[in-house]
Amino acid sequence: MPSIQHSARGHARREEIVRAAIEVIAERGYRGASLAAVAEKAGLSQQGLLHYFRSKEDLLIGVLQWRAETDTGGRDIVADPMSLAATQGVVEANAHREAIVRTFSALLGESVTGDHPAAEYFRIRYRRVREAMTATLRLEWGDRLPSGLTPEEAAPLVVAIMDGLQYQWLHEPESFDMPAAFKAFVRLLDPKAAP
Amino acid sequence: MPSIQHSARGHARREEIVRAAIEVIAERGYRGASLAAVAEKAGLSQQGLLHYFRSKEDLLIGVLQWRAETDTGGRDIVADPMSLAATQGVVEANAHREAIVRTFSALLGESVTGDHPAAEYFRIRYRRVREAMTATLRLEWGDRLPSGLTPEEAAPLVVAIMDGLQYQWLHEPESFDMPAAFKAFVRLLDPKAAP
Incomplete structure (x- = not known):
């Protein structure tokens, strides 16, 4: 049994x-x-x-x-990377699940204080998410983005934008448009992307 | 007296x-x-x-x-905006003051939980910092950045990058190069910036 x-x-x-x-x-x-x-x-x-x-x-x-x-959705995002469009989809979905984003952002903040039990989780997660995002960007543009950045240079920026925009959004969920802000970032990565 | x-x-x-x-x-x-x-x-x-x-x-x-x-340095950054180079200088200085960045990042995280006494401070600060960053970007590029974004669209992204990179750096201060990552972001804003 x-x-x-x-x-x-x-x-x-x-x-x-x-x-x-x-x-x-x-x-x-x-x-x-x-x-x-x-x-x-x-x-x-x-x-x-x-x-x-x-x-x-x-x-x-x-x-x-x-x-x-x-x-x-449980997939291995390093071996089987998401597209940038799917990443945008995650940001859009997050804008409809405030409690989990709030909890994640609170835990991320706490995790930088002394001996926090989630510190190791976040350290490993960041390495893994940057690696996955590098694979996503390489899938999209090969070894150079339109801006001239390498996927390795751009990956931590995508991760930082996602984390950082969540704090601005959580402080003004009614008026701060997180998906639109992320979309503007995608236009920085690729000036040819639709506005 | x-x-x-x-x-x-x-x-x-x-x-x-x-x-x-x-x-x-x-x-x-x-x-x-x-x-x-x-x-x-x-x-x-x-x-x-x-x-x-x-x-x-x-x-x-x-x-x-x-x-x-x-x-x-106590200046009014909306009326008297910093240059983008000075903003890069703040990121470089932050990489040498880990305790204050750690405290700020911990407080930012806590501030999204219920009735936190710093919530109002962060809400107002974000509005003000986005406004100041809009002025910085307009000073640098006028009404359109090289990517086609307006200063109003790009400002929340600069703020998000600064906040977000701090978490990645705090989890690996020895190996994550926060100023280099911010510099890569400046190249996204302006592909003609020096690598």
């Missing part, structure tokens, strides 16, 4: 807990979040929650992995 | 407290920082600290204002 963690019901329950954790972290940050608050929001006892995630850190990794899978 | 807060000695003491707060926030974030820890690092009693900053929130605003003045 499969363990409860790996059964379909266990999987659904883990996702419920992750969604509850996203809401709690968006409100209070990771350091301010308690397992008790997550359990209560998910309609479980704290013991019940610990059945699915062994610790607060384990739950944090669960949240970050769930977010990464939501972005990429 | 001037009050202690406004005397030269009071000013120097306030700066010592702000520097101590920057170190404590870089380590624990704002929510995790205590006035007791800041006071101890500054060599003051908590009562002594409260003589200079009335509350933890007052100290937070002190840190953010001190950081902004460090970047701009």
Whole structure:
């Protein structure tokens, strides 16, 4: 018999807990979040929650992995890179999922403070995302972008734009048009792109 | 007689407290920082600290204002915009002041969580910094950048690049070359800029 963690019901329950954790972290940050608050929001006892995630850190990794899978649909984006149009699609989708973007941005900020449990995750993630973005840009333009930059030079800029625009958007979600800003950046990469 | 807060000695003491707060926030974030820890690092009693900053929130605003003045030398960057070269100079200077960048990036992350005392500061700061950057770009290129973008379209991208690159750099300060990455972005803005 499969363990409860790996059964379909266990999987659904883990996702419920992750969604509850996203809401709690968006409100209070990771350091301010308690397992008790997550359990209560998910309609479980704290013991019940610990059945699915062994610790607060384990739950944090669960949240970050769930977010990464939501972005990429689980594909290996280094071996099988997304197109730039698909990247634009991720930015557009993010503009409709404020809670997860808020949680991600809060965790990214916390992760630069002393000994944060997500620091290693973000360090490795950045290397991997830059590598994937390099592959995306090479797929689009070969070894030189229209601006003369190499894919390796441009990749960290795409990543920085995505992270940076999220903060401007989260502070004014009603009036700051994040997808339009990203589209303007794509026109910097390729002045021939449609305005 | 001037009050202690406004005397030269009071000013120097306030700066010592702000520097101590920057170190404590870089380590624990704002929510995790205590006035007791800041006071101890500054060599003051908590009562002594409260003589200079009335509350933890007052100290937070002190840190953010001190950081902004460090970047701009106190000039009004909307009325008297910096050149793009001076902006590049800020990025280069930031690469030599890790603690303040770490504190700023941690506060930016925290500021998107529920009812954070720095949320209003960042909302207003973003409007102002985009306005200042629009003036910088207009000074450099007039109403159209070489890429065809307007200064208004490009300004939020410059701000996003500065914020976003800081996170990549803070996670790998030894190996990620933040000034070189910003310089590559300037080449996107102006393909004729020197590589």
